[in-house]
Amino acid sequence: xxxxxxxxxxxxxxxxxxxxxxxxxxxxxxxxxxxxxxxxxxxxxxxxxxxxxxxxxxxxxxxxxxxxxxxxxxxxxxxxxxxxxxxxxxxxxxxxxxxxxxxxxxxxxxxxxxxxxxxxxxxxx
Numbered sequence: 582x583x584x585x586x587x588x589x590x591x592x593x594x595x596x597x598x599x600x601x602x603x604x605x606x607x608x609x610x611x612x613x614x615x616x617x618x619x620x621x622x623x624x625x626x627x628x629x630x631x632x633x634x635x636x637x638x639x640x641x642x643x644x645x646x647x648x649x650x651x652x653x654x655x656x657x658x659x660x661x662x663x664x665x666x667x668x669x670x671x672x673x674x675x676x677x678x679x680x681x682x683x684x685x686x687x688x689x690x691x692x693x694x695x696x697x698x699x700x701x702x703x704x705x706x
Contacts, residue, residue, distance in 0.1 A: 586617070586625065587641070589684055590632035596681045597629050603658060604643070604686075637683040648690050652676045672698055 591597040598616050602608060606618035606627060617628040620643075645651045648666045655678075656662065664677040672694040677687045 584625070586628055587639070588628040588630050589639075589641075589680075589682075590635045591629045591680075591682050592631070592635050593681065594629060594631050600680050601627070601629070603660070604655070635682045637679075637685065640685045640687060642687045642689055644695070645688055645690060648674045648676055648688050651688055 589597075594614065594616060598608070598611070601618055605621035607621070608616060609619055609626065610617040610628070614631045615628065617626055619626055652662055652666050660678055662676050662678045664675070666674055666676040666688075668674050673689045673691040675687050675689040677685055680686055
């Protein structure tokens with residue numbers, strides 16, 4: 582299996598669409614109640630769907646090579662980060678912000694620790 586897309590519930594499609602386009606997502610499908618994007622890198626897709634009640638819960642991780650540079654660029658464009666770039670104890674560099682509906686977005690760089698941290702479960706030989 583391969584993960585295709587994640588769909589987030591949103592309250593205002595236009596506001597959320599602009600937010601994610603500003604992050605670099607490319608619009609693929611656009612309607613009054615739904616839109617779908619292609620990730621800035623790779624072939625993963627991401628979509629938004631209007632719902633009456635939006636309850637943020639999931640955390641969306643967006644990987645980038647230079648977290649500090651991306652945060653600086655987005656901050657200059659008007660994005661507000663509630664956590665600045667910092668090195669975390671799980672060996673990733675992260676910064677976080679909230680989308681218009683309160684969904685947490687984390688920009689991170691994990692390097693070799695992205696998939697293979699020191700505490701990784703090793704497969705049976």
